[in-house]
Amino acid sequence: MPVGKIKKIVQDKGFGFIQTDSGQDIFFHHSIVANHGFDDLTEGQQVEYVVEEGGGGKGPRAASVTPA
Numbered sequence: 126m127p128v129g130k131i132k133k134i135v136q137d138k139g140f141g142f143i144q145t146d147s148g149q150d151i152f153f154h155h156s157i158v159a160n161h162g163f164d165d166l167t168e169g170q171q172v173e174y175v176v177e178e179g180g181g182g183k184g185p186r187a188a189s190v191t192p193a
Contacts, residue, residue, distance in 0.1 A: 126173040128193050131166055139163065143174060143187050151176065153187035160191055 131149060133186035134141035153174065166172070174187035185193040 131170045151187045159189045
């Protein structure tokens with residue numbers, strides 16, 4: 126699984142972005158945080174994730190996000 130760090134979390138909207146090692150930002154939604162609560166994640170925290178293609182041409186998104 127790839128490892129990245131939480132770049133930004135928008136608590137009131139329930140989503141955030143993971144920055145990959147290559148510098149790309151990947152969207153994630155609170156509903157896909159596995160085995161931990163969305164509220165437990167913090168900016169700068171390292172996480173593991175799976176990359177999926179987003180619907181509607183929105184680019185990649187993360188799934189199964191877990192703290193690394």
